[in-house]
Amino acid sequence: MDFTYDEEQQALREAVRGLVGKAYSDFENRRRAVAEDPGFDEQLWGRLAEMGILGLPFREEDGGSGAGPVEVAIVAEELGRVIAPEPYLASVVLAGGMVAAAGTAEQRAEVLGALSAGECVLGWAHAEPGASGAARWSATAAAVTASGSGTEWTLSGVKEPVVAGARADRLVVSAALPDGGTGLFLVDPAGPSVTRAGYPTHDGGRAARVGLDEAPAVPLGEPGADLTATIAVVLDIGRVMACAEALGAMDVALASTTDYLRNRKQFGVPLSTFQALTFRAADMYVSLELARSVTTWATMVVAAGRPEQVADAAARAALQTSRAGRHLGQEAIQLHGGIGMTAEYAVGSYTSRLTALDHLLGDGDHHLRRLASTVGEHGEVDPLP
């Protein structure tokens, strides 16, 4: 058991921190980047590609650099620290992860090679509008259906919200198969029968409604095969990486709050002289450290575990991080007072991003429901394999 990064991992962290920190540690730069479409800095995306960051999770023969989940989590956390608007989670971890897990050798080389090189932004078109109950955050598709056989397939239906959907050069789309199950398809968004309506999201990102009307689509991997289990695993990995991104954001939100408490004077003294406030900061720290422990552990489970262990660890990390993110986000604004409410000041944007991450892949209650349904099946939870 060892929670520390090795030297290479520390070097990676420093390199990413240097790059994205230069771009966004001045919050004005981030505001400028998110003000205009595509909502992120294309040049920075290119530099991330040059550094090998976009290809990090993919095998070398697929054009990536063959790193592991720990490295991806390091990147996610650093992006979280500056709430970088680049669609790393959606494009690389989720859409790219689906191609890596389900695609044929040629598909992987072609799509992931271009993604790693920064030449292609992938969109992950999975969420379906108005999904509720078991359909929400599930690994299956229902509202978009696939028809066809062999290599000739078309998709129909609506996906929304699709993160970076309007900017994406390629879409990875999940769809209900004619014989049951869910398949994955590559769709050219500029092709016929595809409509896209992009819009900004509350966290400064971009999303889109993607309409498919018998749009031509290429099945990923073996045509017609049910990929629900594959999708589930990649979503679980995405959850853990979303938690890592949230850790970065929470860390900075807390640091910003403690700085503010030290510097802001009211009643002739710094706010930090009021114990009612410092105790709340202490509780924020407790929440953050506990979330960090579970997320770091879950990352190691992704690196070492079997799919059912990954699913369990992802749910546990997501539950802990959801609770922590809300706690830290809400308290960070409250302890900043009025200035925390302003768009010009960063802390509110951190809370907004934490809220987006919380709802992207399943909120705390969603994961709690799942964990609660199986509490009778084990005695204790043992983190060590």
Added chain:
Amino acid sequence: MQLELSPEDAAFRDEMRTFFTTEIPQEIRDTVAERRELTKEQIVESQRLMNQHGLAVPHWPVEWGGQDWSQLRRHIWHEEMQRAAVPPPLAFNASMVGPVIATFGSQELKERFLPATANLDIWWSQGFSEPDAGSDLASLRTTAVRDGDEFVVNGQKTWTTLGQYGDWIFCLVRTDPEAKKQRGISFLLIDMTSPGVTVRPIELIDGGHEVNEVWFEDVRVPADQLVGELNHGWDYAKFLLGNERVGVAPVGATKRVLAAAKQYAGEQLADPLTAARFAELENELLALELTALRVAANSSDGKPHPASSVLKLKGTELQQAVSELVVDLAGPDSLASGAGEDSAIPWWSRRATPAYLNLRKASIYGGSNEIQRQIIAKTILGL
């Protein structure tokens, strides 16, 4: 980063598991598992068995019976002990006075006290708190005045846990009334059978008697029972309280009670709200356990990790929350706390409320949870 224990650590864990589940008498472990009160004899027997095998004081220097273990191994030792429902070595001896004597005491004091302390031949009590000095411990007033080769001690200590069993008591006493609060305090070892020492019981809300008042009236204490330097007692006390916090998150024990609670719950586990309470507590305990592992893995220099306050704060909150859940599972049966063995109500329901009430102490002693928040805010967050 690495998830698994190394093969050596895994083997160590198995070794500990085997020892605790086979060498410590079942009857003692059942008493702990059923959350009943241990007798003095049971605590002594258990610690002596551990000491015979070199497992009572692993965090002491090797020459005094310690083990050259990594922090991780100490953690594993501690968790396996709790998992097997083995009573931990008496904290006053093993985690408090022992390390203080081993670190700051003279060679003579070490030889005189450490072996007997490890083996629980001496039962120590902690004489820190006073009626007007709780969280603000440095305002204590018990005095020790030098008279020839002796100190003469006068004053009152309170909240002395298990003082009724105490052979000796380690006290903070004021030796320089002129000096600033923290400066005039010394760390003194006092034989509780000395003339002038009186111990009076205090009854707690669970009906039990685990704490006492201790009075000192002109008690004469040989001057060589002073630990370290005169008027430096505050430093030793801080050292001691830091150690106390590290072992204080009883994750293993709380996990064991939560797992047992599932058995108690029976059909109630089908209730979504009850199941969710279990799942949420399990997850928080997982987070705490992993944090304890992180802290253990990162405090290789032997000093308490700053985040150990997180362990005390959250560890006691969860311990209390689990005990609260058990009362709720017992429902109306929980009223039968005074019923005897012929009751139709199971023992766990009868024990539920006294255990819950008793555990309210956990967030008060050992530096209350408010004091832990203060430590986090000041020393970690710089507020």
